[in-house]
Amino acid sequence: MGDYTIQEIYSVVVMQSFSGLSLLCIFVLMGLGLYIIFGQMGVINMAHAEFLVMGSYTMCLFSKFISANFPWMMNYYIILAVPLSFAVAFGVGYLVEWLLISRLYKRALDTLLATWGLSLIFQQCFRSFIGAREISADLPDWLMGTWMPTDSIFIPVNGLVLLALTIAITVGLVLFMTKSRLGLRMRATTQNREMSNALGVNTKMTDRLTFALACGISGIAGAFFTTMASTSPTAGTNYIVDSFLVLVLGGLGSLLGLFISAAFLGILSSVLEFFMSGSLAKVWLYLIIFVVLMKFTRGLFSARIRT
Amino acid sequence: MFHVKNLTVGYGESEVIRGLELDLVQGEILAIMGRNGMGKTTLFKSLIGVLGCTGQSSIEISGSEVSQEPSYKRVRYGLAYVPQGRMIYPSLTVEDNIRVGLETAKSKKIPSYVYELFPVLAEMAKRRGGNLSGGQQQQLAIARALVTEPKVLLLDEPTEGIQPSIIKEMARTLKKIRDEHDISIIVAEQVLSFTLEACDRFLVIENGEIVHSSLRKDVDAEKITKFLSV
Numbered sequence: 001m002g003d004y005t006i007q008e009i010y011s012v013v014v015m016q017s018f019s020g021l022s023l024l025c026i027f028v029l030m031g032l033g034l035y036i037i038f039g040q041m042g043v044i045n046m047a048h049a050e051f052l053v054m055g056s057y058t059m060c061l062f063s064k065f066i067s068a069n070f071p072w073m074m075n076y077y078i079i080l081a082v083p084l085s086f087a088v089a090f091g092v093g094y095l096v097e098w099l100l101i102s103r104l105y106k107r108a109l110d111t112l113l114a115t116w117g118l119s120l121i122f123q124q125c126f127r128s129f130i131g132a133r134e135i136s137a138d139l140p141d142w143l144m145g146t147w148m149p150t151d152s153i154f155i156p157v158n159g160l161v162l163l164a165l166t167i168a169i170t171v172g173l174v175l176f177m178t179k180s181r182l183g184l185r186m187r188a189t190t191q192n193r194e195m196s197n198a199l200g201v202n203t204k205m206t207d208r209l210t211f212a213l214a215c216g217i218s219g220i221a222g223a224f225f226t227t228m229a230s231t232s233p234t235a236g237t238n239y240i241v242d243s244f245l246v247l248v249l250g251g252l253g254s255l256l257g258l259f260i261s262a263a264f265l266g267i268l269s270s271v272l273e274f275f276m277s278g279s280l281a282k283v284w285l286y287l288i289i290f291v292v293l294m295k296f297t298r299g300l301f302s303a304r305i306r307t
Numbered sequence: 308m309f310h311v312k313n314l315t316v317g318y319g320e321s322e323v324i325r326g327l328e329l330d331l332v333q334g335e336i337l338a339i340m341g342r343n344g345m346g347k348t349t350l351f352k353s354l355i356g357v358l359g360c361t362g363q364s365s366i367e368i369s370g371s372e373v374s375q376e377p378s379y380k381r382v383r384y385g386l387a388y389v390p391q392g393r394m395i396y397p398s399l400t401v402e403d404n405i406r407v408g409l410e411t412a413k414s415k416k417i418p419s420y421v422y423e424l425f426p427v428l429a430e431m432a433k434r435r436g437g438n439l440s441g442g443q444q445q446q447l448a449i450a451r452a453l454v455t456e457p458k459v460l461l462l463d464e465p466t467e468g469i470q471p472s473i474i475k476e477m478a479r480t481l482k483k484i485r486d487e488h489d490i491s492i493i494v495a496e497q498v499l500s501f502t503l504e505a506c507d508r509f510l511v512i513e514n515g516e517i518v519h520s521s522l523r524k525d526v527d528a529e530k531i532t533k534f535l536s537v
Contacts, residue, residue, distance in 0.1 A: 181415065188396055188407040195394040198355050200382035200410035200455055 011152040016270045022159040022228055024266030025166035026052075029221030030243035031250075031258045032173060033214035038247060041190050041210060043101055044108055046115040048243070049236025050122035051215040054092060055085035055222025056137075056231035057130055063137040063226075075140045082165075082223045089219025090212045097211035102204065105193075119237075126233035134235075137226040158227040169220060174255065186210045242269075249289055251299025261300060265289075308333050309459050309491060312365040314374075316353040316515075323349040324360075324515040331459065336485055336492045338502035340531055341512040347495035348391055350512065351463045354493075355388040356381045369458060383411050385458030391467060391495075393448040397437025401428050401447055404436045408451040420487070421450045424480065441468045445477070453484065460484070462494045466501050478504035497535055499528060 004012065030052060037045045059081045066077040100118065104111045143161060146154045177183035189196045189206040197203045225231070246265055250257025265285065272281035292300070311329035315322060323346050331337055341347050352358040354366060356378035366374040373381045396404050402417065405428070409415050422429035425446040431439060436447060445465055452460060462481075466474050478501055485492055496502050502509065509526055511519035511534045519534060521527060 184399075184403060184406055185410070187399060187403070191396045191398060192394055194357055194378075195390065195396075196407065197378040198357060198382065198388045198390070199408050199451065200379050201407065202379050 007152065011150070012274060013271060014153050015155070016274045017267050018155050018159055020267035020270030021263075022156075022162055022266075023270060024262045025162045026221055026225055026228070026239060027243055027246045027262040027266055028166055028170060028259060029217055029224065030239055031246045031262055032170065033218040033221070034243055034247050035255065035258055036186075036190075036210060036214035036217075038244070038252070041105075041207070042108060043105070043211070044112045044115065045101075045214075046112060046240070047096070047119035047122060048115075048215075048218055049240035050119050050126075051089045051093060051218035052222040052225060052236040052239065053122070053126060053231060053233065054089050055219030056226050056235065057126065057135075057222075058085040058088045058219065059223040059226045060135050060137045060231055061130075063139070067138040074138070075142065078140065078143075078223075081137075082220055085219040085223035086216040087219075089222070090216030093215025094208055094212035096215070097208045101211060102207065105207075123233045130233075132233060134230040134232040136230040139227060143227060162224050162227060165224060169217070170255075170259075173217070182206075182209065186213075245289060249292060249299055251296075251301040254299065254301035257299055257301030308369050310365070310367045311354070312367075314350070314353065314364045314366065315361040316349055316358055316364070317361075322515065324353065327512075327515065327517060329510075329517075331491045331493065333491060334485055334489055335508060336481060336494065336506045338506035338509045339493060339495045339512055340497065340499070340502065340509060340535060341495075342497065342535055345512050346515040347512060348463055349515070351388065351390075351461050351493075351495055354461060355386055379410075382455050382457075385456070386461065387452035387455045387457030387459070388461045389445075389448045389452045389463060389465065391463040393441075393444045395436040395439070395444050395447050395451070397435065399436055400433050401436055401439070402432040404447055405451050405454055408454040411455050413456075418454060421454060424453075424483065425450050442470060442473045445469055449480075449484075453488070457490055460490055460492045462492060464495055464497065466496065466498045474498065474501050475504060477501070481505045499531055499535065503528065 030048065033048055033051070034045070037043050037048065062081045062084055063077060066073050096118065100114055101111065104114055139158070143158045145157045147157060147160065148154055177187060185196070185201050185206045186209070189201060189203045190210065193203045196206070225235070229235070242265060246258060246262045249265070250259070250261035268288070269281060269285050272284055309331040311327060314324055314327040314329070316324040327350065339347055339350065349358060353360045356376060360374055364374050365372060368384050368386060371384050373384050373386070376384070396407065399407070405417050405421060406415070409417070427443055428447060428450055431443065436444065439447060449462070449465070465477060469477065481492055481494070482505060484490065494502060494506060503526070507523050509521050509523070509531060510517050511531060513534065519530065
């Protein structure tokens with residue numbers, strides 16, 4: 001660090017922190033899906049990252065379709081692309097729950113194996129039907145600029161948009177889960193399926209919608225992901241482990257924990273990666289998480305209740 | 308208004324309930340007494356649909372046959388269930404616990420009678436269900452079942468883990484619920500003093516069959532106690 005001035009280090013920390021915030025957004029969006037599927041339903045969905053890729057591909061292909069056929073829409077197509085990415089991932093998630101997951105509830109290890117197999121199938125489908133090469137979305141010009149709060153600090157606009165949309169989606173999801181009837185049904189069913197059934201809740205349908213919603217959110221994460229990087233069939237695998245870590249570190253079932261641990265992991269990993277190699281940064285990161293989990297075995301913010 | 312005919316339920320090859328017959332009239336509180344393992348909970352689980360019954364079994368409520376309906380549809384026909392151990396949602400607030408029960412109700416607003424009947428729930432509306440005491444959780448479980456607007460309320464061992472002082476109060480509450488809402492109640496119990504306080508009729512179940520039946524006016528407490536003793 002000796003070659004940097006204090007001012008430069010300050011700028012680097014600010015920019016890397018912001019880069020970490022963008023990573024945080026992806027972690028949060030992935031984590032929200034996992035929070036529902038793993039934290040609430042108890043299903044370890046190893047194919048969750050492929051729903052992110054599905055959302056990415058939807059965004060990329062839709063952007064190319066718009067760019068080729070309706071170029072005048074290029075500045076606005078994201079408004080349609082994000083819901084479309086959600087809809088595609090939601091629809092596939094619905095089918096996956098119906099055909100596969102619904103038969104594996106309460107069999108955590110079986111779901112682990114089945115969804116891992118599913119992730120391989122999805123990856124091969126992406127390779128076969130879209131191609132093995134990385135592709136990028138055609139992004140509107142306004143998304144590609146930078147904002148300069150000082151002479152030495154450059155903040156990418158896409159990162160700011162990503163941050164704003166992540167906040168909006170998270171707030172929307174929290175309101176949906178806590179205020180809507182379907183949200184209540186989901187929370188009740190994930191806590192006690194048998195009792196919910198005995199109170200008049202159609203739990204099979206609720207499970208299906210819950211799983212699909214989580215996949216849909218991952219699809220949105222994928223759509224946003226294209227504003228940061230290009231997409232390939234295995235692009236999601238880089239994020240799945242870290243997303244599970246975010247969830248476990250925060251404490252299963254805690255949204256606040258999810259946010260704080262996503263911020264912790266996102267920012268720390270970005271800052272560490274600037275000063276050392278990526279793999280060494282990962283080693284340090286996992287060591288820190290290991291120590292924290294030794295102390296807080298149920299995560300940082302697990303709920304304490306009488307059962 | 309509630310008729311059970313030839314109810315046969317089992318786990319795999321072993322039959323726990325065999326050809327059980329049961330009739331309940333409007334506004335009646337019926338006690339089903341029996342020792343542990345005699346089939347009380349299995350009976351209730353099969354009535355609400357958590358456990359399946361054989362094809363020859365019949366469960367009829369207000370003229371509708373529900374024996375092959377899934378659990379959530381039986382609630383729409385007017386069956387409500389308070390399980391043994393209460394099974395409240397520990398992470399949901401008291402208010403949300405009750406709101407889950409409104410799934411089949413016409414209005415999705417918590418009716419005021421719930422808090423009149425159980426004032427403690429109004430005080431604790433924003434607290435998590437898992438943080439209530441056993442007695443409060445029992446009240447919550449009954450309130451949650453009550454808002455489903457049932458015709459028949461099934462209560463599985465409601466006195467389990469409850470202080471003796473609250474048990475008497477609970478008997479009064481059951482009678483109040485019956486009188487004010489005109490619903491029938493079936494209580495599975497082992498505590499005779501509680502059922503003597505609350506119930507109109509007594510059945511004793513042993514090895515999945517009804518072995519004794521008596522009305523309140525000619526109940527033989529000693530005989531029932533013998534059935535209940537190990």
